Amino acid sequence: MSYSQCGVKSRTGLNRNAGPTNWVEGGSGSKVSWTLAGVELDEVWIGDLEVNLALDELDVYVWNLSVDTDDKNGYQHPHVGSEGDICWGDNVIAAVAYHRAGDFFALKDLMDNLLQTYNAHSPYISLDEWVNGVGESCYECGERYSDDDLVWAEDVEGSLCDSCRTYCERCEHYVVYRHYDSSWEACEYYAANYTLECATCSDKFWEDDLTAMPIAWFDQPGSTLPLCYRGSWR
Ligand SMILES: [Zn+2]
Numbered sequence: 501m502s503y504s505q506c507g508v509k510s511r512t513g514l515n516r517n518a519g520p521t522n523w524v525e526g527g528s529g530s531k532v533s534w535t536l537a538g539v540e541l542d543e544v545w546i547g548d549l550e551v552n553l554a555l556d557e558l559d560v561y562v563w564n565l566s567v568d569t570d571d572k573n574g575y576q577h578p579h580v581g582s583e584g585d586i587c588w589g590d591n592v593i594a595a596v597a598y599h600r601a602g603d604f605f606a607l608k609d610l611m612d613n614l615l616q617t618y619n620a621h622s623p624y625i626s627l628d629e630w631v632n633g634v635g636e637s638c639y640e641c642g643e644r645y646s647d648d649d650l651v652w653a654e655d656v657e658g659s660l661c662d663s664c665r666t667y668c669e670r671c672e673h674y675v676v677y678r679h680y681d682s683s684w685e686a687c688e689y690y691a692a693n694y695t696l697e698c699a700t701c702s703d704k705f706w707e708d709d710l711t712a713m714p715i716a717w718f719d720q721p722g723s724t725l726p727l728c729y730r731g732s733w734r
C-alpha cells in the first residue's frame with residue numbers, strides 16, 4: 501500500500517503521459533475506476549478526474565482529464581501528485597479502515613470528498629499556482645515558466661525565458677535579447693568596452709584588430725593612435 505503526503509514536494513513532474521501505464525495489476529487485479537466530473541475547489545476549476553482504485557492494495561491513481569498540467573509541475577489536482585498519487589493526509593486512517601472492512605462505497609465517498617476539498621495547509625501546489633502556473637515569470641515578457649526554463653541575467657537582474665535571452669559568447673553569460681548586438685555578435689557592454697574607433701576612417705573595430713601607431717605629441721610622449729588595417733600613416 502502506498503500513500504503520499506503533500507508536504508513532500510515531488511519534482512518528478514511533467515510525465516503525466518507515463519501515468520496509466522504505471523498501473524500494475526496486483527494479486528487478483530481487481531480495480532475500479534470512475535470519473536468525478538466538474539471538480540471545483542473554492543470556485544477554481546480543476547476539471548474532470550479519473551479515479552482508479554486497486555482494491556487489493558489500496559493503490560489509488562487520479563488523472564486529470566480536462567486540464568493541461570504542464571505548467572502545474574504535472575500535478576493532477578492540488579492534492580494529487582504528478583504520478584497520480586493522492587495525498588491522503590489525516591484521512592489515511594479512515595481509508596485504511598474502510599479498505600480493511602471491504603467497504604468500497606465508504607472508501608469511494610471518502611476519496612470523492614477528498615478530491616472536492618481544498619486544504620490550504622498542505623497542497624502540492626496552491627490554487628493560485630494552479631490558476632497561474634508554477635514557477636516564476638520571465639522578467640522581460642512576464643510569461644510564467646518553471647524554474648528550469650529560466651536563466652538569471654545580471655544585466656536586467658531578473659530571470660529570462662528562452663525567447664527573451666541571448667547568449668554572449670564573449671563574456672559567457674546571458675543577456676536580455678535587446679542588450680545583444682548581433683552586428684558584433686556580443687552583448688552591448690562587451691562591444692562598448694572592447695571596440696574603438698579607427699583614428700583615420702572612424703569605423704569601429706575590435707580593439708585587438710587595431711594597430712597602435714606610435715605618435716609623439718608635444719606633451720604626451722609615447723602616445724599611440726588606433727589604426728585599422730586600411731590606415732595608411734606610413
Ligand atoms: Zn520571456
Ligand SMILES: [Zn+2]
Nearest residue numbers: 668671687690
Ligand atoms: Zn557579453
Ligand SMILES: [Zn+2]
Nearest residue numbers: 698701728731
Ligand atoms: Zn580605419
